[in-house]
Amino acid sequence: MALFDRSLMGQTIGPVSVILERGPMLFFAETIGETNPVHLDPAAAHAAGHPDILALPTYAVVIASLADKSLARQGRCDSLKRLGADMRYLLHGGESYTYHAPIFAGETVEVTTEFAGVSNAGGGTLEIARIYQHIVHTDRGPLVTTKRDLIHKLPK
Template sequence: MGIFDRSSEGYESPPIEITVERGAVAFFAETIGETNPIHSDVDAARAAGHPDVMAPATYPVVLDMAAAKAGARKGIAPLLERINADMRVLLHGTETYDYHGPIFAGETVEIISRVKGFTDAKGGALEIAHLEMEVRHPDRGTLSVARRDLIHRLGGGK
């Protein structure tokens, strides 16, 4: 038997509003080595036709963490807690993004987290949680959907 709480399958969080902050976007861009100035300089972003700095492609991971903290302040259990993730044996598996529109500083977006399901691998030595996070804009709809797999290494198996 695994560690993940499989009864959490099908869970969808209520939408959690997060305002995209210019400084956080610029810091993230610098941290990942992104050199295109549209991600850090508002004048360059506007010259390129954007309303403000544009978040780099993997920025939704930052929004996911911000939503977890904001949700916890409202009494919404973070997804890792909800699925009973054990950090002592947790591994990061795959992560994919579907892009539907850019994310700009100054926008308020909604973050919706989902538990899509669970699978087992390696004869029971691994259990995998399949998670999804959607970034939605009130006027432009879905901007990004991130999917990730988290793995518990349970030992045993074949």
């Protein structure tokens, strides 16, 4: 039994525009206990040569989530719904990031989600979907590529 929609493999959603507001970025940094002032204080970020506060590396997952929320507000399916993810059986398999350039508060970025593939594991008890999300600034180019593996523990 397969739950992920395998017909999506090779397809993309987006790009979806996301405005990176300073407030949520600060909240994220404060919540995880960040102490480096370039992530918390615009004056410190400016003194370090940045246009605004610098996003933490893991903020890319928040940006991807914001893109999905934007799709939902437009009445479109977000990446999990489109993939056919069943939350009763969904596990987080891991994620990794490839960084191309820094991300700053106040920017507008474009997020494209790519459905890369689905494989089976665990003797047919698991299916693993690989998703890439490309975060790009229209002037500065690629910023971050995220790779996520989502796992369904298949019902018996």
